[in-house]
Amino acid sequence: MHLQNEFTTLYNEIELLKRDQHSIVGERKLITLKNEILDILKTLFGETSREYRVVKLTNSPATMFKVMNHIASRTETLISIKTAVNM
16 A cells, blocks of 8 residues: 555656656656656566566656556556456
8 A cells, every 4th residue: 555655646746747858857856756666666566577677768757657557557457356356
């Protein structure tokens, strides 16, 4: 649950950075966010996961946002499947 809250916070911050990509402060913040995202992805999926490698290799907030969207949609699907099975 703690990682999910961090994930949501980072997701929202990347959304803001994606809108303003030309700011120097944004570039520094992007590096910080990228490191935080990598820590979470490493914990969740490991360093060999595709998500981790894509984020590690990119400097684009849009790409990081897409990876996080992918993880969020996959998580929602898994939760709905588990809910349906439990009923």
